[in-house]
Amino acid sequence: MSLSAIVTPVVGSFGTALVPTAVALAVALLLFLLERRQDPQAATVAPFAALPPLAGVVVAPARATFVLVPLVVGLAVAMMARNRRDLLHSECGLKLLWVLGPALALSWAGMELLTLSTGTSVFAEQWAVLQLGLEPRFLWSTALPLSLLTGVVLLGAAPFHFWMADLFHGARAWLAPLTAAAFQVMGAMWLARRLTGIEAFPAGAEITGPMLAIASAVAFIAGAATLLGQRRPERRVGTLASLHGGLMLAALAAAHGREDFVDASRAMMGPWATHLALAYTGASILARFLPVAPGLAAPGATLFRRHPITALVGALPLLSLAGVPGTPGALVWLDTASTLAATGHPGVLAALAVAWLAAFATAIQQLREGFGIPAQGQPPERPTPWAARGALWIAALGLAAMGAAWLGRGFAG
Amino acid sequence: MVVLDTVGGRVKRGVRLLTTPPRPGAQITGMLLCIPGMMLLWLPSLWAAALGIELIGTAFWWWARAAPDPGREIPRWAWLRRPAGALWLAAALHTVVPGLSHQLAMFRQSLELWRHVDAIAVMWAGLELLAALPLARPYSDLPGPLLGIRPWLPALLPAAGFAVLWRQSPHWTQVAVVRNIAEVLLVLTAVLAALRAFGRRRWTASLRWLVVSDCAMAVLLVDLAKVLPGVVLMLWLAAFGGHSFLLAGELRGAAPRRGVVLSLLWRMSTFVTSAALTWPALVSMFPASTERLSALGFPAVGIATMLTAWINVGRIVEAPERRTLMRADPAVTFSHLGALLGLVIAPVALLGALVTGFHPSPLAGLASILPALAGGGLALWSRGRARAEARARVQAALEAAHDGHGTRPAAAYGRGGHRAEPPVRDEGSAQPTHAGLALRQFARVTFNVVVTLERTVVSLIARFANAVTSPLRDLNSGDAQDYLLFLVGLSVLVLVLPLLR
Numbered sequence: 001m002s003l004s005a006i007v008t009p010v011v012g013s014f015g016t017a018l019v020p021t022a023v024a025l026a027v028a029l030l031l032f033l034l035e036r037r038q039d040p041q042a043a044t045v046a047p048f049a050a051l052p053p054l055a056g057v058v059v060a061p062a063r064a065t066f067v068l069v070p071l072v073v074g075l076a077v078a079m080m081a082r083n084r085r086d087l088l089h090s091e092c093g094l095k096l097l098w099v100l101g102p103a104l105a106l107s108w109a110g111m112e113l114l115t116l117s118t119g120t121s122v123f124a125e126q127w128a129v130l131q132l133g134l135e136p137r138f139l140w141s142t143a144l145p146l147s148l149l150t151g152v153v154l155l156g157a158a159p160f161h162f163w164m165a166d167l168f169h170g171a172r173a174w175l176a177p178l179t180a181a182a183f184q185v186m187g188a189m190w191l192a193r194r195l196t197g198i199e200a201f202p203a204g205a206e207i208t209g210p211m212l213a214i215a216s217a218v219a220f221i222a223g224a225a226t227l228l229g230q231r232r233p234e235r236r237v238g239t240l241a242s243l244h245g246g247l248m249l250a251a252l253a254a255a256h257g258r259e260d261f262v263d264a265s266r267a268m269m270g271p272w273a274t275h276l277a278l279a280y281t282g283a284s285i286l287a288r289f290l291p292v293a294p295g296l297a298a299p300g301a302t303l304f305r306r307h308p309i310t311a312l313v314g315a316l317p318l319l320s321l322a323g324v325p326g327t328p329g330a331l332v333w334l335d336t337a338s339t340l341a342a343t344g345h346p347g348v349l350a351a352l353a354v355a356w357l358a359a360f361a362t363a364i365q366q367l368r369e370g371f372g373i374p375a376q377g378q379p380p381e382r383p384t385p386w387a388a389r390g391a392l393w394i395a396a397l398g399l400a401a402m403g404a405a406w407l408g409r410g411f412a413g
Numbered sequence: 414m415v416v417l418d419t420v421g422g423r424v425k426r427g428v429r430l431l432t433t434p435p436r437p438g439a440q441i442t443g444m445l446l447c448i449p450g451m452m453l454l455w456l457p458s459l460w461a462a463a464l465g466i467e468l469i470g471t472a473f474w475w476w477a478r479a480a481p482d483p484g485r486e487i488p489r490w491a492w493l494r495r496p497a498g499a500l501w502l503a504a505a506l507h508t509v510v511p512g513l514s515h516q517l518a519m520f521r522q523s524l525e526l527w528r529h530v531d532a533i534a535v536m537w538a539g540l541e542l543l544a545a546l547p548l549a550r551p552y553s554d555l556p557g558p559l560l561g562i563r564p565w566l567p568a569l570l571p572a573a574g575f576a577v578l579w580r581q582s583p584h585w586t587q588v589a590v591v592r593n594i595a596e597v598l599l600v601l602t603a604v605l606a607a608l609r610a611f612g613r614r615r616w617t618a619s620l621r622w623l624v625v626s627d628c629a630m631a632v633l634l635v636d637l638a639k640v641l642p643g644v645v646l647m648l649w650l651a652a653f654g655g656h657s658f659l660l661a662g663e664l665r666g667a668a669p670r671r672g673v674v675l676s677l678l679w680r681m682s683t684f685v686t687s688a689a690l691t692w693p694a695l696v697s698m699f700p701a702s703t704e705r706l707s708a709l710g711f712p713a714v715g716i717a718t719m720l721t722a723w724i725n726v727g728r729i730v731e732a733p734e735r736r737t738l739m740r741a742d743p744a745v746t747f748s749h750l751g752a753l754l755g756l757v758i759a760p761v762a763l764l765g766a767l768v769t770g771f772h773p774s775p776l777a778g779l780a781s782i783l784p785a786l787a788g789g790g791l792a793l794w795s796r797g798r799a800r801a802e803a804r805a806r807v808q809a810a811l812e813a814a815h816d817g818h819g820t821r822p823a824a825a826y827g828r829g830g831h832r833a834e835p836p837v838r839d840e841g842s843a844q845p846t847h848a849g850l851a852l853r854q855f856a857r858v859t860f861n862v863v864v865t866l867e868r869t870v871v872s873l874i875a876r877f878a879n880a881v882t883s884p885l886r887d888l889n890s891g892d893a894q895d896y897l898l899f900l901v902g903l904s905v906l907v908l909v910l911p912l913l914r
Contacts, residue, residue, distance in 0.1 A: 159902045225882045297484035308436075325460065325501065337509040346526055349509070353530075356505070357498050364494060368474060373483040374439075 014398065015405030017059045017274045023398040024178060024277040025055045027391045031174040031285065034387040050079045051175070057182040058277045061269055064189045066111075069150065072186060073100050076179045080171055092170030099163045103153040107190075110146025113139065123194065127201035137203075144204055145211060148194055152215055154187025155245030156180070158222035164245070165230070165238030168284055177280035180241050185273045188248045192265045195256065205257050212253035213348050219246030220351035224358035233290035236362055237283045240321040243355050244276060247336045250348050254339040268335070271406065275320070275328055278402060282317025282395030285388060290370050300372030303384045308371075310384075314392030315367055316399055322363035323356050328403035439479030443559060447472035451569065454576035459507055459535075459584070462577055463500035466538065469573055470497050476566075477558040486558040492549040493570075496538035500577070503534035503584065532588035535581050536595050542574030543632060544625050545602040547867030553621040554609070564617040565664060568657050571628035575649060578632045579642065586638060596636050600713045603629040605860055607720040612856035619724060620660040623687075626721055627652040630690050633714070639697040640766040647762035648693075651686040655755045659683070659729070662748065667732040669748040676731040682752035683725040688785035689759035691718040693766060695781035696773040715784040720856075722788025727796060 013019040032048050057064050057072060064072075073096070080093030115121045117139050118129040130140055156164035168176050191212075198205045223246055227239040248269070255264040289303040289311075304311040320329030333356055340349040437445070450468030453461045470493035477486035507513050510527045537546070544550045557566025578585070585591050603626050610622035631649035634640060659679065662669035670676045691714060698710040773781070 229882070297478075297487050325463075325504075334505060334508055337505070341510045341527075350530075353502060353505070357502060360501065361494060361498060371478070373478045373487075 011401045011404045012408065013405070014401040015409055017270055020274040020278045020398055020402050021055045021059045023394060024058075024181075024281045025051060027281050027285075027394050027398075028174040028178060030387050030391045030394070031172075034385055035172065035174065037387075047079060047082070048174075050075055051178055054178040054182040055277070058178070058185055058273050061185045061189050061273055062266070064186045066190070066193070069154070069186050069190065070104055072182060073104070076175075076183070079175060079179075088170045089172065092166055095166050095170075096163055099160070100150075100153065103150045103160075106146050107148070107150035110143045110149070113143035114147060117143070124197045124200070127197055127204065130204060131201045140204070141207060144207060148191060148208065148211070151187045151191035151194065152249070154183045154190060155219075155248055156184060156187070156242040157215060157219035157245040157249050158226065158242060159218065161219070161223055161226065161239065161242035161245070164242045165235040168238035168241065168280075168287070169232060169234040173284050173288055177284050178277060180238075180280055181273060181276040184241070184245055184248065184276060185269070187245065188252070188265070188269055188272075191249075191252055192262065192269070195252070196262055199257050199259065199261070209253065209256045212249055212256055213345055216246050216249035216253050217348045217351040219243070219249055220348070220355035224355040227355075227358050227362050230362075232292050233287035233366060234284065236366060237280070237287045237318070237321065240283070240318075240359055240362075241276070241280060243359055244272070244321065244332070246355065247332060247352075248272060250340055250345070250352060251336050253348060254336075254343040254345060268339075272332055275332055275399075275402065278395055278399050279317040279320045279329060282314060282392060282399060283321050285391050285395065286311075286314045286318055289384065289388070290366060291372070298369075298372050299375035301370050302382060303389075304370045304372070305375060307384060307389060310389050310392055311370060313396045314389075315363075315370075316396040318366065319363050320399055320403075322359035324360055324363060328399055328406060331403070331406055439475055440559060440561060443472040443476045446475065447569070451573065451576070454573055455580060457580060459500060459504035459581065462538075462581060463497060463504050466493070466497040466500055466542070466573065466577070469569070470494050473558060473566075480558045480560070489552070489555070490558060492541070492552075495548070496541045496574075496577075499534040499538040499541075503531050503538075503581075506531050506534070529588055529591065532585040532591040535577070535584040536591050539574045539578035539581070539585075539632065540595065540598055540602075542570050542577065543599075543602060543628050544571065544606065545574075545598045545629060547864075547871055550602075550605070550867065551864055553606075553625050554613075554618060556617075562664060564621070565657075565660050567621055568624045568660055571625045572653060572657075575628040575631055575653070579635055579646065579649075582635050582642065586636065592636055596633065596710070599629045599633045599636060600710050600717075602626075603633065603717040604713050605863060607717040607724075608856040609860045610724055611720045612853050612860060616728065617660060617663050619728065620656050620663070623656045623721060623724060624653060624660070626717060627656060627687065627690060630694055630714075630717070633694050634690075634697075637694060637697040640693050640771050641769050644693075644762050644766045644769065644771075647758055647765065648686075648690045651755045651758040651762065652683075652690040655679070655683045655686050655751070658748075658751045668746070669751070670729060670732040671748075673731055675746075675748055675752070676729055678749065678752040680726050680729045682755040683729065684722055684785070684789055686755045686759040687721045687725055688718070688782070689763050691721070691785065692763070692778075692781050693771060695784065696771075696777045699773075699777035699780060701774075701777070718784040719788035719791075722785045723792045725792075726789045727792030 014023075028051055029048060032045070036045065053072065053075065057068070077093045077097045077100075080096065081090050083089055111121075114126055117135045118126045120126055120129065129135070153160040153163075164180060167180055171179065195208060198208060220243065223239055223243045227236060227243070230236045230239055251268045251272075252265055255261050255268075258264060286303075289301055291298065291301045299305070301311075303314075316327060320327035323330045323333035333352070337349055337352055337356075340352065446468045450465040450472060453465030453468070456462070456465075470490075473490040473493055474487065477483060477490050480486040506527055510524070512524050513527055513531055540546050541549060544553060552570065553567050555567070556563035557569075559566055585595065606622045606626035606629060610619040610626065613619045613622065627649065631645055631653070634645045634648070635642065659669050669679050695711065695714055695718065698714055700708040700711050
């Protein structure tokens with residue numbers, strides 16, 4: 001059996017949602033075990049049980065129903081708040097609760113208002129009833145945007161982007177990436193479900209279409225401005241994640257009002273979600289080894305000085321998040337931009353371009369800060385754990401395989 | 414045992430080599446990045462050009478981080494990411510808007526917008542590398558970050574700018590507004606660079622600015638589109654090649670200026686190549702009509718041409734021989750060949766332009782050659798005058814010495830007859846312009862005033878942008894303010910959205 005006969009199916013399997021997410025899960029397990037090893041008092045492995053459900057949401061977004069959302073949010077918040085000695089972790093959980101709780105409450109209020117006014121909880125029927133024009137406009141035009149709010153907040157798109165940076169900064173490296181990816185997938189699904197069939201109610205589509213376009217443009221511009229001002233590497237990764245939320249908003253805005261809205265949005269959602277899982281995993285590990293705003297002429301980080309090749313390979317997820325050409329993430333950015341251009345959204349496309357340039361510049365700056373200037377004397381004594389280096393390699397190779405698989409069969413399958 | 418020890422040592426060394434492979438130094442790493450980067454710029458693909466500039470920027474950063482003073486060198490060359498970013502944007506635009514490549518009839522509605530963005534991005538990248546934008550204009554004043562070839566290194570950047578703008582010319586010359594803006598900026602750059610070259614005492618710094626002026630003039634020819642791109646390339650190669658050869662030569666003991674014949678040859682070569690490069694531009698900008706821009710452009714380019722010719726003829730002087738025992742050099746060296754090559758290429762390129770449809774009127778042709786001739790003539794006149802003054806001073810000094818006054822001969826020789834200037838080394842690092850202190854002061858002050866004004870405007874804009882975006886940064890600090898923002902945003906959303914009808 002030739003080598004290509006083995007490699008081709010393996011690489012091809014990274015084009016599916018399951019394998020990359022499983023790799024992300026495996027990396028999380030590696031990091032989790034590393035943490036247990038460094039803290040023998042917390043010897044239980046039970047917390048890891050929270051990750052498979054989160055990975056399940058990423059693998060099968062279509063199953064993320066409205067009921068599942070509060071459950072998953074509650075699970076993530078509980079995971080963060082369970083260790084009372086870890087103040088940063090608990091604070092992060094409380095912040096999430098503080099943000100997502102009101103958002104869920106408002107959205108549910110909006111959905112209930114629509115149900116009350118139309119007399120049905122089935123969305124397709126709601127559009128048909130509203131199309132009759134019997135309901136006061138003020139009621140449904142308030143309820144409709146409110147019902148979408150949770151989707152936008154879960155996507156982490158600006159101005160609701162701050163929780164994402166907090167999550168990557170405050171939560172554990174094994175927990176934050178899959179949590180962020182699962183939340184964003186649920187947000188995208190929330191919006192996609194809620195807007196399905198709205199083309200049957202043109203007055204509603206006239207409100208939600210521009211709203212999505214404006215929200216995505218704001219997400220890009222505010223996210224870019226925030227990204228350039230961030231100093232902590234973890235928060236930079238978080239802000240990049242919020243830009244990916246903006247990407248999904250833009251994709252939904254581009255597909256909005258079309259008859260194939262469901263198919264178009266899900267076709268984009270699959271690769272987007274699996275990319276997020278792997279890229280967040282790799283980037284959040286690397287961020288832990290990067291210096292915090294050291295200035296342009298400070299010595300490099302330990303990882304970059306002792307293991308420059310690992311650092312370079314491990315930078316692939318960060319570069320991919322930023323959409324640096326040649327990485328899988330660039331395909332996500334360019335595909336969204338192409339869709340926006342094809343559907344006539346020049347304003348959103350311009351905002352996306354600004355965000356892309358800011359993300360690109362930040363990723364390169366982050367790498368340069370990581371390498372720093374050559375340190376005089378001996379290399380630093382503190383080693384980088386092999387498990388962390390292994391995790392970086394696995395995440396990066398997984399991402400490379402995903403990129404190869406996408407190129408082999410076309411981005412959206 | 415000794416054999417075993419030797420074998421064991423070799424095995425150990427081999428294992429160590431495998432586990433910790435040798436890391437190339439900063440010089441080699443930078444070269445490995447920079448050379449492919451420069452080569453990529455000549456490919457037609459915008460992606461290749463963007464990658465090329467990114468690699469060059471990375472090479473400069475790599476050299477800067479290894480420089481003796483990285484805290485100063487790294488920020489100095491950080492601007493190189495801007496042109497790379499602009500080119501990445503242009504390349505991405507072509508990927509996402511296929512209509513820009515004129516292959517599809519789709520996207521007509523927004524095509525003009527993206528065509529403008531594309532043109533501006535490519536123009537920005539090229540002009541910034543050419544020192545034609547107010548953001549990083551004075552970079553040629555200072556040497557590069559790599560110790561070995563520091564004075565020569567910045568000459569790469571205008572060459573990269575020319576390569577981008579020449580190779581990617583269809584992207585920016587097809588948009589009239591962009592083209593007009595580029596024309597104004599290029600003329601201004603040519604004048605400023607010539608002024609700076611004229612005003613600088615250090616010969617290597619002068620040469621760096623002459624390179625900028627050459628590249629600006631060459632891109633101006635691309636912008637005017639009166640001659641074929643191949644002709645522009647040949648003219649640029651002759652002019653830029655001559656000055657960069659001289660610059661490289663200064664690092665090798667001023668080889669191109671060793672001996673009377675060589676210095677004369679190079680004086681002729683640089684004069685001819687620079688004049689040949691600027692002549693088509695002057696002819697094209699000759700104010701045949703009442704267009705204001707052309708009327709301003711012709712004298713501006715004329716001044717730049719005159720100053721360049723003055724420097725070429727006036728400042729290339731024979732390098733003093735310091736060896737007591739002369740080495741037997743070959744009769745024809747690379748320096749001879751370089752100068753002769755310029756003397757051949759430039760006229761051939763002009764001939765090519767005339768053959769391929771560039772037919773200037775006799776009046777415009779004659780008027781356009783005058784600035785170069787005037788510059789060369791003024792240089793010869795001032796050289797003659799300086800020589801006569803020096804001779805008179807030597808004579809006076811000898812007479813004084815004969816009378817027993819004991820005047821120091823070094824002071825008598827001076828530097829080109831300008832007593833007010835501090836003494837400088839005779840080793841080619843600085844040479845007299847033979848232009849008079851007042852003229853050089855005027856050139857220096859003019860350049861400094863323009864650059865200071867530009868910097869003030871840029872700084873004001875940057876401060877304004879900073880002030881506008883600072884609340885965003887404050888509200889994303891991770892503390893309770895973020896959540897206040899969330900609540901405010903939510904309330905606004907609830908109140909405003911129903912009003913969207």
